Amino acid sequence: MDELQRRITTAASVFASVTTLFVIAASHLLVVAGVMPVRFQATAGFVIIWLVVCFYLLGRGIFNRRYQ
Numbered sequence: 001m002d003e004l005q006r007r008i009t010t011a012a013s014v015f016a017s018v019t020t021l022f023v024i025a026a027s028h029l030l031v032v033a034g035v036m037p038v039r040f041q042a043t044a045g046f047v048i049i050w051l052v053v054c055f056y057l058l059g060r061g062i063f064n065r066r067y068q
Contacts, residue, residue: 015059
């Protein structure tokens with residue numbers, strides 16, 4: 001893996017992790033505040049993994065365009 005590909009992968013991984021943590025924290029706060037029903041709370045492992053994968057693919061697309 002060359003340096004550019006490593007940079008894209010690292011940036012996409014950090015983007016996916018931070019964005020997933022933000023979405024989970026925001027949804028938890030909205031459930032606690034009573035704005036969202038409890039069924040939207042992202043506590044299941046498959047939901048979290050699904051979010052990370054989706055945000056990784058989104059971040060990879062964003063950073064591919066940015067660095068090339």
